Amino acid sequence: MKYWFKLLYKSQQKRLFLGVFWALLTAISGVSLLMLSGWFITATALTGIAISLGIASILNLYIPGSGIRFFALSRTISRYIERIYNHDTILRLIAVFRLSLFNNLTKQSIEQLRARTDSEWLSKLTVNLDALDSLLLRYIIPPIISVLLIFLLTVFTSFIWFELALYFSVFLLIGMTAVIALTIKLTAELSYKYATMMDEFRQKIIEHLNGAFELKSIGLMQQHEQKIVNELTLFNRLQETLNARIANVQLIFDSMLNIALFIVVVSVFFAVNEQLISEAQAIMFVMMLIGAYEVIQSLPNHFSTWGHTSFAATKLTTLTHANASKKYQELKPLSDIQIDIHNHIKIPKSLDTPLSLSIKHGQCVSIIGRSGTGKSTFANLLMGIESVTAAHGGIYVNQLNLQDIAPNNWYEKVSYLPQNDAIFSGTLGYNLIVGLDNISEADIWSALKTVELYEWAINLPDGLNYWLGETGGVVSGGQARRICLARLLLRHPELVILDEPFSNVDETMAMRIWENMTPWLDTKTLIILTHEQPLFLKAHQQGVTVKLD
Amino acid sequence: MFKKNKSVGESSALTGKQFLKRYSKKQSFLLYAAVLSGTVSTLLLLIQWVTFSYLAQTLFIEKAQLNDLYGSLIVLFTSLIGQPLFTRLQVHLSQKASVRIRNDIRLSILAKWRNSSPLSLKKHSAGASATQWIEEVESMDSYFSRYWPQQNLAVIAPMLILSVIAWFDWLSALLLLISAPLIPLFMILVGMGAEKVNQKYSLIRQRLAGHFLDRVANLDYIKLLRAENAIYNEVKENSAGYRKVVMKTLKLAFLSSTVLEFFTSVAIASLAIYIGFSLYGAIDWGPASELTLFSGLAILILAPEFFQPLRNLAAFYHDRATALGSANNLVLLLDNALDDENNNTNEKHTVSTVTLEAKQHIEVNLQNVVIGYSRQSPLPHKININIQQAHMLSITGPSGTGKSTLLNTLAGYTAPLAGRMSIYPQAAPIAYLPQRGWIKNDTVFNNLKALAPNATRAQMLDVLCTVGLDKELLDKHTGLDTLIGEHGQGLSGGQIQRISIARVLLNPAPLILLDEPTSKLDVLSKKYIISALKILKKERILIVASHDPLLLSIADAHLDLSPINTEGNNEVLV
Known part of the structure; x- marks a missing residue:
């Protein structure tokens, strides 16, 4: 006290x-x-x-x-x-x-x-x-x-x-x-x-x-x-x-x-x-x-x-007990990522065969597995949200162990779309630019266009000032997903990790959004995790595929 | 059926107010005894101050000697000692009543849960239900222990005091009597104003109040977006905004208690001046000329006591609002959980005592059964099943075709929409393993004990060995007392499933229902589960919803719920 x-x-x-x-x-x-x-x-x-x-x-x-x-x-x-x-x-x-x-x-x-x-x-x-x-x-x-x-x-x-x-x-x-x-x-x-x-x-x-x-x-x-x-x-x-x-x-x-x-x-x-x-x-x-x-x-x-x-x-x-601060290494622009996972209990496949994956900058990697095969765990490991113990392998970015990189430094390079959506209680505009400075309204509208929400947003009673979340308007699962996607589009990461990007979004819509997003994605390294073989991938995006089934 | 439903609907019209009344009636003896003690305490207070005033009169005016007044001094002393004792008694009685009432309410909630279908329990989050059982019931404490007695005392005590004052001087009593109804009047007026302001800011206040929790709940996302600093400033601004809005309402809300304070102060002041002027001889009309130091002093000291019960009541008033809010929620829980016509699910009275050795005949029979969670959306199949002991039935079909619904129907958690279902013997215990197994934050021993109350430690170790958990789970030093669950070590899906199977092995019911027992499992866990099922199959009926070819291969019969299959009736006889 x-x-x-x-x-x-x-x-x-x-x-x-x-x-x-x-x-x-x-x-x-x-x-x-x-x-x-x-x-x-x-x-x-x-x-x-x-x-x-x-x-x-x-x-x-x-x-x-x-x-x-x-x-x-x-x-x-x-x-x-x-x-x-x-x-x-x-x-x-x-x-x-x-x-x-x-x-x-x-x-x-x-x-x-x-x-x-x-x-x-x-x-x-x-x-x-x-x-x-x-x-x-x-x-x-x-x-x-x-x-x-x-x-x-x-x-x-x-x-x-x-x-x-x-x-x-x-x-x-x-x-x-x-x-x-x-x-x-x-x-x-x-x-x-x-x-x-x-x-x-x-x-x-x-x-x-x-x-x-x-x-x-x-x-x-x-x-x-x-x-x-x-x-x-x-x-x-x-x-x-x-x-x-x-x-x-x-x-x-x-x-x-x-x-x-x-x-x-x-x-x-x-x-x-x-x-x-x-x-x-x-x-x-x-x-x-x-x-x-x-x-x-x-x-x-x-x-x-x-x-x-x-x-x-x-x-x-x-x-109020803070973590002991650790000395971290400074991360240069991404050149390569090396992932080794074996015997990880939450990724059943790795119990049989070790997973080893090397990703070069600009590559596109597709990871496929039914629910329960450890897709989200894989994403979490890559984000550093769950740590890999030495016994289960390691993740290396530019030859640096991910655990020696400051989380904030890493999040700056990576945009990650987790499986569950977070809609903050706040306006639509706020939800898109949360944590960003100097975003013009035109940028916001263009991001909304990319995720095909422009029509919806322009017809809202308060437009970008429309209140979402508790005590506000309700958005459908698909809309929430697309809002979270648009949130990423306003950022400038080097690596993009998308976990089931189009859950709750129908296939034709998914195709259209992907088409709109492709120019943005083309400059970035991409890791995409899906249930089944993603049909929306373009020919040049068909890079490495890893199956977790 | 319809009639019965209607009566349920009527009883659910019970309001929170009636709910509180019903429960206070059950402890009316204690509660009224508390009011009586409070009344005695007030009487002693009266005696105390009247005696004191009498002493002042005789000593100061009639110039008596203190030595001659032992009698009065003893009365004064006794009432001074007695008064807190009776207040203590009042507190004791009303708190006892409150503890008993809350115990009753909690027990009836538990009983309600026990008698409802687990499916209807799932409609609310377990956390929300826990909050109801714990905090909401607890929030009724002050209603029963403080507000209820006080609402009676707020009438009785002022009346007693007023009659004494009237006996001394009717004009003073009249003054107090007039001010008394003015107080609630002003409080209502101010309260209405406060309510208006409250409503005006209600949305913005809700948003500001919810902001902090919303952001804390999404803190992981915020970190991913690197928005910590932005949100920190937001929390700062919002807290300030929240404070400003709340203060606007409080400024008005506090006025109502200020009204009370004002009347108390003014009553003391005006009575003091009236009495002073009368005693001085400056007022010679009405009853003023008959005032003495005795009556004047008594009136002056008793005047604030006249208002005190009202002030207490006002202070406890929000206890009532809180209790009513909780009561309204509880009424919904206690009455409406019955609304589902499908939930005809009284718990089986017999505690399962079946052992591995006991051979009990069991038979499951379904004739033209249609299943579904509501009459509006029945599933397409008509199911016919007849299974005898020592057989295993597998159910397949894509998700959404009713595999789990069928298991829930067999478990009695939802009634069949049509057709006849019989399980012989009636009320036979059923072991049901849902997709996600149930793990308590407790020792391995208690986790097993929960569903196998009669198992010994030796049996437990034996069974854990059968499912291959002995080495994986048990710490060398603590054995069965190893902690598992959230607070202990995290368990994999396979380990959880094997614990569930271990429980069934320890306390095997004649009918065992399993929902996807091997999905998402590693090879090792699968192997153990299948060998356990083979053991169980020998003497019981196993019904398994699964796609696993390994599991399907040990089944004796097969029920396909695929939509393509709706043409003909599904019929399985074993």
């Missing part, structure tokens, strides 16, 4: 101070309203009686009256400003957290990223990021406000009754610290466990549902469910214990505060009897305590989520 606290302090220092200021103003206004009101009615009551008894006394009613009105107003207004201001800070903070997380994630290799970017992982990421809200609103502002408020009230009280001020502040500060420590001590471990169990449930439920096909027909669904049910019983018990502990800490704190209140009541009454303080002051002190309680009473509740937050923080911090 330290990492996130530090990040918070570093990025939001100024806002933190102002946020505390507004929160403090709210607290002071609230307490002052109560104190002044209590003092006021006691003073008026006594003066009223004195007057009725014929004793000449004067009490200015208007100054305290306006004071009361002022505090009523300032409490409302500062509370409103404080909430707005601190929520703004929270949103800024979450943005900072996101950026830091994003930055760290981009440093990971594609292999690492693919291993976890499923929907599961994403929803966990959101949950954990949300949990970091607590840092500011629960763990920072409330304790700071409590301490400052106690300090100010002590200073004020000490002008009237020094001993009371001393005991008041010592008691509240110790009580407050103790209750925060106690809350964390009693609940942090359990609430961490609670978060862990929630996490494990996810895994168990998914497994259970995925197993339904095999479990149900043989009649073992209920038996398999039993583990989850047992776990649920434990979970319920854990939650009850956790709830009970939080409530008990609250009970202890409340009782302690109430006993202190009783002692203060008796002492101020006693002090009035001894004429140490006036009656109005006595009531004012009691009201002060009521007001202060309202602020500090929620501390145990605030700190009861400590374990949960620390779970989230730990989970997120593990993502």
Whole structure:
């Protein structure tokens, strides 16, 4: 959690101070309203009686009256400003957290990223990021406000009754610290466990549902469910214990505060009897305590989520470990690629016969294999997304081992069309030029013409500004494929790898697009992976063919 | 059939609201007990402050001595001690109710899953279902443990306080009574405004909110496009944009709680001034002349307590919205999973206890059976099959001709659209191996145990040897406790398929269905699977969808689902 606290302090220092200021103003206004009101009615009551008894006394009613009105107003207004201001800070903070997380994630290799970017992982990421809200609103502002408020009230009280001020502040500060420590001590471990169990449930439920096909027909669904049910019983018990502990800490704190209140009541009454303080002051002190309680009473509740937050923080911090940077070799323009693969479990053919392939610049290689023959694995190996261990061969570009070439350096030379399409949630134009600078609109339209999407795009309600992806327009599988192709056409690679370029596109359309693309392709080395012998290849593109079947 | 369907349709009209009500009713005793504790706690609060005011009056005005007031001091002390105790009790009771309710809901979801066809479970991603079971049910916690009792207390507690104040001074009570209905009124007005702003920005907010996750999900693609830096800046800009949009809504939304704050503050202020002026003698009309320090102080201290339950309710209000949202989703899951008329699939009650040695007669009989996933699109064949024990039937046909559909029909996961299907003995356990085998992130032992609960470790080792996995899979030191699955070592398709076969060998059902067991497999895995199938074939019925010539060669009969074959009825008798 330290990492996130530090990040918070570093990025939001100024806002933190102002946020505390507004929160403090709210607290002071609230307490002052109560104190002044209590003092006021006691003073008026006594003066009223004195007057009725014929004793000449004067009490200015208007100054305290306006004071009361002022505090009523300032409490409302500062509370409103404080909430707005601190929520703004929270949103800024979450943005900072996101950026830091994003930055760290981009440093990971594609292999690492693919291993976890499923929907599961994403929803966990959101949950954990949300949990970091607590840092500011629960763990920072409330304790700071409590301490400052106690300090100010002590200073004020000490002008009237020094001993009371001393005991008041010592008691509240110790009580407050103790209750925060106690809350964390009693609940942090359990609430961490609670978060862990929630996490494990996810895994168990998914497994259970995925197993339904095999479990149900043989009649073992209920038996398999039993583990989850047992776990649920434990979970319920854990939650009850956790709830009970939080409530008990609250009970202890409340009782302690109430006993202190009783002692203060008796002492101020006693002090009035001894004429140490006036009656109005006595009531004012009691009201002060009521007001202060309202602020500090929620501390145990605030700190009861400590374990949960620390779970989230730990989970997120593990993502911030960047890879050790490696020394890479600089890649010159492509001249040749040498591929050797043997005994690779995901490419069955290589179990029988080693695959060896040498590609010269400008050549066209066609790799053919049914699904399951390891086509995509082959592409991944070539892209460096999956690494080849020495036992299974190696890939050499210009005689350099691919593993010694910086990924970014390699991606600059290669444009790769993976099997699955990625349509970003954004406009059509954005989807085509993502990551590129200085692309003219004319270039975009020409790329769309090449993939035969010009007609479609020009008729869209917003043209290139048409929104795609979630919360936007839906594109068919074939359109998505062609958009991804057009995205490549706007780039200037030396090697092009196309994995099933025309899946979901009908044959005549494929032929036409290929015809349009050929001039662009002719200047490049081409590796094309397909299910069956690609019919769209031109005569001069019939280079090397590798069969993985 | 139709009638039954209709009643299902009616019950699915259950709303999220009714759902929450139904479950809170089940724990109404605990929940009402919680409300009662809350009420007692409020009463103690009343006693506490009235006593305090009384003490102030007698000491300050009537100049009594503290020593003479032990009785009142004891009452004050007792109520100060008792009040948090009853609050604690309230929390205890309502949280207990909430835990029980959520347990009930989770168990009924599990039961629902158990009784639905795996095919209909596939309609939602397992991850989404897990989220429902975990987070969505959990999000109802605060509704039951906080909101529900509070909505009752928000009526009871202010009423109690108001009646005490009225007893002291009816004008003050009137003032509070008038302000009370104004609060919800203003909150509704502000809420409507906030909703309007919310809707105005809803699309743009959704897009901005989704941006980060969308880009993280596609980060691999982004790296391939070398767009990391561009996207980093985008995330930065979008987060700022998102913040601005959200703040616009929040500025209005927070106004509603400010209304409450405002009324609380104004009520205290105006009461304080009214009481002060009355006590001073500046107001001499109405009940003002009868006010004393006792009544005045009590009114002043109780006034904020009058608003407190309402403020709590407002603070918990979004708990209700969250719970309702989750409840609406759950209602769909719990009622609508039944909508498929084909899903007449109650789980077989008998846990399979068939062992390798047990000889049980089994027979599968299909007469003029038409299959398909919906009545609107039946597949063209009329299938006639009669298979006896110790035979193997192979099913062939291009993809999409219904091989898997037929297996699903035989497994009981979808009902035949026409014709008669009988499996004797009824409810015989069936081992079904889908194309992609099922692997748990667990030890080898637990992976086998899941489908063969009665197998011993020795049997497991034996069977793993039969399918050639003992050397490949088991770590020397941990043996059957070796971890496999995502978190352990990655498994090849062939290894997964062999684990599935090992499970069947450990707990062989009389009828075994296999969907393409050897496609995409290496030669070695194929060899092991075929020899395992030969063992199984001796005493059971095997039905295999496959194109593998090796597998077809050990089959006794053959069913071709190719479209060319639709002319005549398909008939296979073994």
